[in-house]
Structures are given as structure tokens and as C-alpha cells.
Amino acid sequence: MTATDVFLVVASGGFLFISCRIFLQKKLYKDLQQLAPQDTLPGSAVTPQSSSTQPWHSTLAQTCFSLCFSECSILFCMLMCQGLDWLEPSIRLLSWRIALFLLLFTILLLVPISFSLILTYRPDNPGFVQSRALPIRVAFALAPVALFIFALSYIPLPAELLLHNPLTAVTARLVTLGTTVLGLLSGLGAVSGSWGIINRSRSIPSASSIASAETALERVKNDLRDRSRDLDDYASSKPQPDGSWLSRMSFKRNGQQTSIQQEVIGLQALEEQMSHRVVALKRNRIAAEYAESFTGKTITWSWAVYCVCRVCSSAFNILSPTVSNTSPSSASYGDIVAHVLAWLFSFLPLSAAGDEGKPQFDIPSLSKQISLSLVGVIILCSLRLVLRGVTRAFHVTSRKTSASLMLLTLAQLMGIYLLSTLVQLRTTFPPAVSTVIEDAQDPSDDSMNLFATLPEYSLFGGLFDWSFLIGAVGCALARWARRSFEGDDFDM
Secondary structure (H helix, E strand, C coil), X not given: CCHHHXXXXXXXXXXXXXXXXXXXHHHHHHHHHXXXXXXXXXXXXXXXXXXXXXXHHHHHHHHHHHHHHHHHHHXXXXXXXXXXXXXXXXXXXXXXXXXXXXXXXXXXXXXXXXXXXXXXXXXXXCCCCCCCCHHHHHHHXXXXXXXXXXXXXXXXXXXXXXXXXXXXXXXXXXXXXXXXXXXXXXXXXXXXXXXXXXXXXXXXXXXXXXXXXXXXXXXXXXXHHHHHHHHHHHHHHCCCCCCCHHHHXXXXXXXXXXXXXXXXXXXXXXXXXXXXXXXXXHHHHHHHHHHHCHHHHHHHHHHXXXXXXXXXXXXXXXXXXXXXXCCHHHCCCCCHHHHHHXXXXXXXXXXXXXXXXXXXXXXXXXXXXXXXXHHHHHHHHHHHHHHHHHHHHCCCCCHHHHHHHHHHHHHHHHHHHHHHHHHXXXXXXXXXXXXXXXXXXXXXXXXXXXXXXXXXXXXXXXXXXXXXXXXXXXXXXXXXXXXXXXXXXXXX
16 A cells, blocks of 8 residues: 555545535535525515625535535546556555445435534524533434434345445445435436426417516516615605614604515515516526427427336336346346447447457446436436425525525435446446455455445345336326316426
8 A cells, every 4th residue: 555546545535525615616506596495585684694604504515515526436436446457456445445434424424414403403593502402402403313324224135235244234225215215206307307398388488478577577676676765765864863762762663664674675575586487487488499499309309208218117127027137237227218229339330349240248238327327317307396395395495594405415316326326337347256255254355346345236126116106106196286276387
């Protein structure tokens, strides 16, 4: 183990962490604030805060996300170093285990604890830290996390996984939970994507509706300017209190100024909501015009067809488990479209071996990787709905708090998805059987394959299909019920 290799690994992790923090501060965190629910009052309607100071929950959420991203990147880098035979095996194994431990610690403990602390924190109590009830509040915040860990420990594991070290068992339990979550999100995204494309023509905002919304917004802006001017004129014309008790009481009982202030606050909230409404109308109009073009129709309808095929593939895998589980390489994330794409890719000149013209790769393994990538796209398409649902479910009214909760949710989903991807890659590059046996007997062997520390993904394929179908059916029923009772609405 050389000092240079250790320095390179540590420096790479620090660089990834700092780079992610910079990106969050300049781009992602601000974008997440725009996804916050629009039923809140504007910033001037609440207690003003200094914009230069960053809230503690923002720093905590960005730290969790950056740590999760950097550790996931280190894991993938160690796999690349193993494939290219870079670094010493002992350094690769040590870095792999440390990064995997930190990733599991972030997903299982740090993110849930941060989530609980943010939801239980009371900003109206400045003496929170000095309060005598602080231990009780901390225990109340940690209770859901303890219940989560307790429930996670009861996830059953196959007997062969019990031969591995505790880190592998914890990884298997987390992948089981992550597979269920990813399946639900994938089913939600598949139905939402296909439903929105099929019913797009019914929700196209007309040019007249956009013009009417802009006209109404201008009237509200004019009213807001007039009332703000009236408030400034009234405040400047009233004499300031001289500090006596009687003058302060008479000044506080000034009902006319309070009425104007409340009217200005209401107009500010109305202006903000109508501004977002106009932006949403224009965005939907542009998206509808693009969907009517040849390129838009090709891409959107192809994606809708794939979403429908993915639902059918999951149903087929459940109804015919003997067919989908004939080999470990095809036991997870299989779908018809991915198999067709992998088969077509095998005819490319770069994929053929010289003599017999056979493909250099296993088509089922390639189709599995293509399907995993498409599942990631489906999850990305449903993230907007999921993130906004998180803040609405907890009735969060602060934009910065909402952005912090969204960022923690993103960190959790990113860590689970990338960890599932690593376990999925194990079936594509399986370690030797002797290596796995050595790992069970002597886990300190530095020469073993890194994939030997991960469970086989063939154990989780059926779970993904079931959760995918449950998410798809649940989303379809919710969409149908909402359309039946409320009608179509625009995506705000």
C-alpha cells in the first residue's frame, strides 16, 4: 500500500464532495426552491430573514447529498480501477469497503435523521438548543429512525447471504427496500408518462387563455403598485411615536395601516401564484407545440409505447416466472424493448468478433443494462411529481425547508438507485465461485473481486416486477379518479 495511491483516493473523494457542494449552491438548490408548493405566502409576508445566511437545514441537506454522491462515485471508480488493474488490490478493497460503509451510513442513518430533525424543528422557538426539553425533542426526532432500522432488520434474507459479512447483509436488506421503492417510482413514472402523452391534446392551453391570464396578472400588478404606494404615503404622513406608553398603544391600534398592509400581502401572494400560472401555461403551450411536430411525435409516442411495453413485460415476468428466471443474467429488469435494442446492437460492426461474427458480449446482459438505464429515465421523469408530493405530504410551507427535504429525498433515491446498479452489474461481471467462497471464509483477502462483497441481483428481480405493477396500477387508478371527479388540469 503506497502513500501515493492513498492520497489519490482521498483527494478524489474530497474533490467530488466539494464539486458537488458548489453545484448544489449555485444551481440545484435554487431550482428545487422553484418546485416548492405555490400556496405559501411570499417572503415579504413573513418574518424577514437575512438572505446572506444559509439555513442550517440547507447546509445539512447539501452535505448529505454531496457525501452520498462522492461515495457512489468512489465505488464506481474502484470498479473501473479493478477492470483496468489500477491501484493495488488492498487499496481498492479498503476504499471500496469504506465508501460502501459511508454510503450505507448516509442512506440508513444520516438522511433519515436529517429528515426527522428538519420536520420536528420549531423556528418560532429561539431557545430550542437551551431548552430543558431538548433531550425529549431529540428522542422524539430519533424515534422514527429507530423504528425504520428496527423494521429493516426484519427483512428476510436467503440462507446463502447469511454466510457473508454483516456489511453484505445490510446491503442486501437495503437493496430489497430500494428495489421496492424504485419499482413503485418506475410504475408511477411509466403510467404518468404514457398518460400525459396520450391525453396531451385535451390539456393544451389556448393563446386566448394565456392572454387572459397575462391581462389579469397585469391588473394585479397595477393594484399592488397602487396599494404599495398608498401604504408608503400613509406611513410617511403619520407621525412616529415619541416612545411614551400612550403613543405606542395608539400607534399599534392604527387599523387603517394594518388593513392596507394585509391587502398588500394578499396582492403579493396573488401576484406570485398568477405569475407561476402564466409560466405554466406558456410552458405547456410550448411542450404541446413541440409534441405536434414530427420529431416530438416520434419521441413522445415512442416513449409512451415503451412505458406500456414495460408494464406488459413486468406482468409477463410475474405470470411466467420460470421463463424470466431461467438464468441469473436475465432475472431482473427484463423487458421486451431492451431485448430488441440489444439484439439490434449486436449487428453493429463494432460488436462482432473477428472469426465467427458472434457478438463479443452477452445479449441478455446488455439488454439488462439497457433496461436499467431506461428505468432510470422513467424515475427521472417521475421525480418532479414525487418531490412536490413530499413537501405536500408533510405540509411544508417554507421554500427553503421544502428544497432541503427535496434534496434529502434526491440523495436517498440516488444512493439506492446507484447501489442497485452496482448489484445489477454483479450479474454482468460475476466473480469467480472460488472468490465468493474465499470471501465467506476469509473476508480480509485483499485479492478478491469487489463484486463478491455484493449480493446477487437475481434474488430481487421478481420483487421489482411486483412493485412496478403495484405502482403502475395505483397511479392509473389515481389518474382515472382525479380525471373523473376534477377534470384535467395543468402541471403547475
